[in-house]
Amino acid sequence: MDKLKIVSDLQNIVPDESIKISEPLSKHTFIKTGGIGDVFINPSEVNQLCEIVRYAFVNEIPLTVLGKGTNVIIRDSGIRGIVVSLEKFNEISVKGNEIRVGSGANIIEVSRVALQHQLSGLEFACGIPGTVGGALIMNAGAYGGEISNVLTSAKVITQSGEFLTLSEKEFQFGYRSSVFAKEKFIIVEALFLLEKGDPTLIKGKMDENTFLRESKQPLEYPSCGSVFKRPPNNFAGKLIQDSGLQGVRIGGAEVSTKHAGFIVNLGNATSTDYLQLIRHIQETVKEKFGVDLETEVKIIGDE
Template structure:
């Protein structure tokens, strides 16, 4: 692989105004405040810059990692090699009739609030999901009876070789916490949601209810990566962990939440290694007690 300084110079020659950071601490870009350094950290401001970066790394066989807000991710303490792209500048939100157009880096919470302000119903479930639109599409995010799959009608993506493609209904391959975006490692540029006209007071009441449920049940007072495990068939991950007596179990600064067993919280300067060791301990214990394999929902990335 090319030297990091040479990669930076190549990209700056192609894109003189591009923001590039070398050896960036990725703990600054994750909700759990852990993770090592990223070799080359870039924040493209538009689709032209993003496409140019993707084509360059593809041609030069440089590893590429895309980050949103880092809400559902654990980056290993060894960090990430190659190029890391943050899509936080892709944060536009606009409304056209019953459709909301959003950049992949926009907060899905902000999109749901925009829907409320225009009297559009269908995104109330997303009012408490802390991630970006891109992350919500990748994971087919859902809560309180709603899912992204119910409202998404199109999305612009860039594939691994740098081609810009628009996907439409019927092409998303949505499943439980899965999608074509995840399967193909597409880079999501934007999304279009189709909603229905509704009563603003009823929409707000539903959002207030969902917010209350979230705040009363989830350990929002500590950094966390959200629900750590997927829901196993016929079970609830949190209930299995709770019934295994694991709440309050701590490794280093990472702890199985005493408020919601499905969360692992950073209570005392945890490292990613603390998190990963605790995840393995939880999986092993639940398997021994109930014979159930817990699969991680959180995305674990980084150099071995």
Template sequence: MNVNTLGKDLKQFVEANDVLIEAPLADYTYTKVGGKADVLVFPRSYTQIEQIVAYTKEYVVPLTILGNASNVIIQDGGLRGVVMILTKLNEVKVAGNRITAQSGAAIIDVSRMALDASLTGLEFACGIPGSIGGALYMNAGAYGGEVKDVLEQVVVITDSGERKVMTSEELELSYRTSILQKNSYIAVEATFVLEEGDQTAIKAKMDELTFLRESKQPLEYPSCGSVFQRPPGHFAGKLIMDAGLQLTRIGGVEVSGKHAGFMVNVANGTASDYINLIKHVQETVKEKFGVSLHREVRIIGDSPEE
């Protein structure tokens, strides 16, 4: 289908200025890399998402869902079909010891709202840059906490456009994975159950974790966050450091000198630079230590030659 026709059709469901044609995805990713989306759309309601899902299914148009795009590398060839970014679905409500957040809300902001309400349990998320939807997809975690510890239920839209509620158990959350990675459901809302706590103690914990993050992570450069999952019995960053790979650069992307588990875009790097550096690190660590590093970051989209 012609991209202009596709864009025109989508304007049936959303406001005209919420549809962009051939938009550069590098403008929307934490890595600052990525080719163009055929059509980029920013829904503002669950009904709009349902309509877009139904449309793409009827006309067999590829559909990709993004939140804050903080733990994803979009290849330089971009993404075909419709790319739906959920950041305009960002409402958060606090009721008693529960917080309900739409999937486009930043999990950092939700953790701060928990602090304001003197609720404890989300302190671990105070430095995670992703959206609620991305956190659900990956079962995001840090500093000993993870989403599954506090999640009660999720509202999803199925691939047939049906809206349904799933419990935390039904999401099959485990280390950096969920059932959302196996089916094509779109998480649009999450409810967290927290505990009443002392606001001063909660803030002190968040301040401590923020200090640790800022002192150890290369936040001054674009990056995709932690690149690799933690290998059993090891730490990915230490293996990379012990392999002498810190500051190794391919194109404009290098292994951070501050934290070897991160790769940073220091000089107008490309997705291909990231992908080639990831492969080089994996091969070197495997050769030196016999340990396989598996990506935590997702790589999606078309390579430039496709």
């Protein structure tokens, strides 16, 4: 793959300063691990993004889209082809009970904007450290709330570069699943419909959720959030804890002593450390309890 040729072609779509060659992707993940991306591009307009997607599709170049990298592990071998960051798609606007949001906006920030406008429905999101796009893909939820409860429409780009607007009946939301994940749509914008509420009650709920998160989760270290999905009629964290795995370490990656559902980077972890520890956890829990733990965190990159 000719990286210089790709860059030369992309310079016709976005400004030079938006393109980087051999970008360390550890700079773009919460756990601070991951290899290099061949060509890293940071568009700021929808038409640019559509053109990039079409270019990659027509030329059969692998395309990977990143938000804030909160719920992702990028392998140490990195990512071939084009890596697109959506961090510039971060505008937030409010009209009545609706909030229109770019997919690269922080969902925490959106919940705060909702509070400022006395809108209720996103209190659950006040501690989710990802983007709106990531929240839609995973149908993110916490403390009794889910994205599926408030999303009314979404603008997306297909893998071939077609621009679509999806409505509620097309979302196919399930537990940590959605049509956005199934079809690998690139999310551009989301529209949330909220309800007018008492700002004191809204803030109280957000403060309560923040306290619960800070008291239970290992926020003092980089992590990728909950590593595993909740197995039927059980909890991943409890199974891991009951397996005696808290504090187990491979390289710089450790099963958190504060919450067994998290793996933290103690400072020098690699993605390989994370993946080996994940496999060790899965094998141990399977052996002790007969339960197959499925990863919630997205694992991407060259194998």
